[in-house]
Amino acid sequence: MCIFQLNGVTKIYxxxxxxxxxxxxxxxxxxxxxxxxxxxxxxxxxxxxxxHLLGGLDVPTSGEVLYNGKKIKYKSPNWLADYRNCEVGFVLQDFGLLMADTALENVCVPLLFSKSGGLHAARRTAKHALELAGIGNLAKRKAGELSGGQKQRVAIARALANNPNVILADEPTGALDSKTSSEIVSLLMELNQQGKTVVIVTHDLSIAEKCRRVIRLADGVVHI
Ligand SMILES: Nc1ncnc2c1ncn2[C@@H]1O[C@H](COP(=O)(O)OP(=O)(O)OP(=O)(O)O)[C@@H](O)[C@H]1O
Ligand SMILES: [Mg+2]
Incomplete structure (x- = not known):
């Protein structure tokens, strides 16, 4: 079954x-x-x-994007907010963390925007997400004081917080050395094995090789 279907999608800024x-x-x-x-x-x-189009962060100029067989409702802010918070998790090259806050607090953020059942439940869920990302022991550390690889694990835990179906990772290892990169890719692969759909944008061909399928874009067109 297709989780995403793009039909004639064009994006003109x-x-x-x-x-x-x-x-x-x-x-x-x-x-x-x-x-x-x-x-x-x-x-x-x-x-x-x-x-960004898959994640509902931007709107196609023409064409349609279906998620689980239904059109992404780019014109409905409420639908989009829910979709971005619960169905997809984003991981970015520069982590996008609140550096003065702890790892746990960072992971709580998306939970507090969803119907998670209050702060206590959010903290428990966030702790579990940090454990899934392999850094349960760093919950109380300030994000700004963590290493690059640890920061990316916090970002992955945050992306996992609402148990999304999809992880969208944009150059998730761009700021990391090669050993740390391969650890982060292994974590994304583990999450994929646990059932999540994972899409990784990367410049790094050694990462692409580990993925089951590679799509090459050139000037806005797919070359398989
Ligand atoms: N907000 C924007 N406004 C105008 N043009 C944009 C905007 N975002 C991207 N573009 C343009 O759209 C094209 C595709 O950009 P995009 O960021 O998707 O490329 P990319 O493949 O992710 O590149 P990189 O590997 O450098 O991150 C580029 O020509 C870029 O300049
Ligand atoms: Mg880019």
Whole structure:
């Protein structure tokens, strides 16, 4: 079963203006539930744009994106907020953490925006997510005082907090050395084996090779 289906998706930034950019051009693509997919391509080829459309962070100019067979409701802020919080988890190159807060507090953030049953339940769920990410012991440490790899594990725990079906990772190892990178990729692979659909945008071909399927973008077009 397809978890994502893109039908003729085009994304033009600043459409109709002098500075218009076609970031994605008429993309049709299926992503199966439980896939481990890498998206590769040169800088500017549209990788992040594609991930943002999947994650409901940006809106296609034309075409449609289906999630579990239903159109993503890009025009409904409430639907989108719920979708972004509960169905997909984002992991970014620069972690996007609240550095002055503890690992646990960072992971609590998405839980407090969902119907998690209050602070006590959120803390318990966050602790469990940190354990899944292999850093249950770092719950009380300030995010800003952790190593790059540890920060990325906090970000992965945060992405897991609401038990999403999908992890969308945009250059998740871009800021890490090669040993730490491969640990983070192993963690993403483990999560995939536990049933999550994982999409990794990467420049690193050694990471892409570990994924079951690789999609190459060039100038906004898919080359398989
Ligand atoms: N918010 C925006 N406004 C205007 N143009 C944008 C915007 N975001 C991206 N673009 C343009 O869209 C194209 C695709 O950008 P995108 O960020 O998707 O590329 P990428 O493959 O993720 O690149 P990188 O590997 O450098 O992260 C680029 O030409 C970029 O300049
Ligand atoms: Mg990018």
């Amino acid at each position: 600043n459409e109709g203006k002098e500075n218009a950019v076609t970031a994605l051009h008429d993309i049709s693509l299926n992503i199966e539930e439980g896939e481990l997919l890498a998206i590769v391509g040169e800088s500017g080829s549209g990788k992040s744009t594609l991930l």
